[in-house]
Amino acid sequence: GENVEQHPSTLSVQEGDSAVIKCTYSDSASNYFPWYKQELGKRPQLIIDIRSNVGEKKDQRIAVTLNKTAKHFSLHITETQPEDSAVYFCAANRGSQGNLIFGKGTKLSVKP
Amino acid sequence: GAGVSQSPSNKVTEKGKDVELRCDPISGHTALYWYRQSLGQGLEFLIYFQGNSAPDKSGLPSDRFSAERTGGSVSTLTIQRTQQEDSAVYLCASRSKSGSSYNEQFFGPGTRLTVL
Numbered sequence: 001g002e003n004v005e006q007h008p009s010t011l012s013v014q015e016g017d018s019a020v021i022k023c024t025y026s027d028s029a030s031n032y033f034p035w036y037k038q039e040l041g042k043r044p045q046l047i048i049d050i051r052s053n054v055g056e057k058k059d060q061r062i063a064v065t066l067n068k069t070a071k072h073f074s075l076h077i078t079e080t081q082p083e084d085s086a087v088y089f090c091a092a093n094r095g096s097q098g099n100l101i102f103g104k105g106t107k108l109s110v111k112p
Numbered sequence: 113g114a115g116v117s118q119s120p121s122n123k124v125t126e127k128g129k130d131v132e133l134r135c136d137p138i139s140g141h142t143a144l145y146w147y148r149q150s151l152g153q154g155l156e157f158l159i160y161f162q163g164n165s166a167p168d169k170s171g172l173p174s175d176r177f178s179a180e181r182t183g184g185s186v187s188t189l190t191i192q193r194t195q196q197e198d199s200a201v202y203l204c205a206s207r208s209k210s211g212s213s214y215n216e217q218f219f220g221p222g223t224r225l226t227v228l
Contacts, residue, residue, distance in 0.1 A: 034215070043203065043222060044203070049215065099157050100157065102154045102155040103154060104154040
């Protein structure tokens with residue numbers, strides 16, 4: 001079935017460094033790729049998303065890149081801050097339907 | 113405006129009992145999803161409702177799980193004869209079918225289910 005792989009599972013960086021999280025997906029019909037941030041005990045919240053008609057999208061310190069041929073997409077966070085510490089989930093939509101297939105998450109720790 | 117709400121926030125039950133979890137989506141959102149998140153794990157898709165179409169139940173792990181959506185709004189997820197492995201946070205999300213946030217799913221706070 002459809003699958004989304006996410007790496008790494010944990011990532012520790014120093015404040016001010018960059019963080020990169022990578023995902024691959026299997027469903028060639030997927031055309032929507034969101035990234036969610038989940039702080040401890042909180043609900044997942046969308047931080048950025050990308051559709052398959054673009055290769056890159058940026059929002060301040062956060063950027064997402066998509067390589068549809070290779071079925072890869074990545075989240076880039078620059079100038080990391082302690083408040084960026086959370087679990088980040090990538091996802092891909094299941095074909096033309098709305099339900100999302102999620103990666104297993106990356107626990108990002110930003111050390112002051 | 114009000115976001116997605118879920119109740120109860122916490123539920124502790126004994127093995128073998130039935131439980132009902134409730135989700136109130138954002139008003140006007142036509143799509144509603146249930147996910148399950150086990151401790152330290154990702155989000156596992158359970159079921160998807162879209163308007164008046166038949167729900168996509170492909171993610172339900174067993175026939176003990178069922179869900180309804182009445183009047184195209186509130187949804188109830190029912191787990192019968194609960195087992196300890198059902199312990200998890202159950203998250204509901206809703207999505208608009210129009211506008212600039214067409215694809216974005218808005219999550220509720222979840223119901224933490226503990227089966228003793």
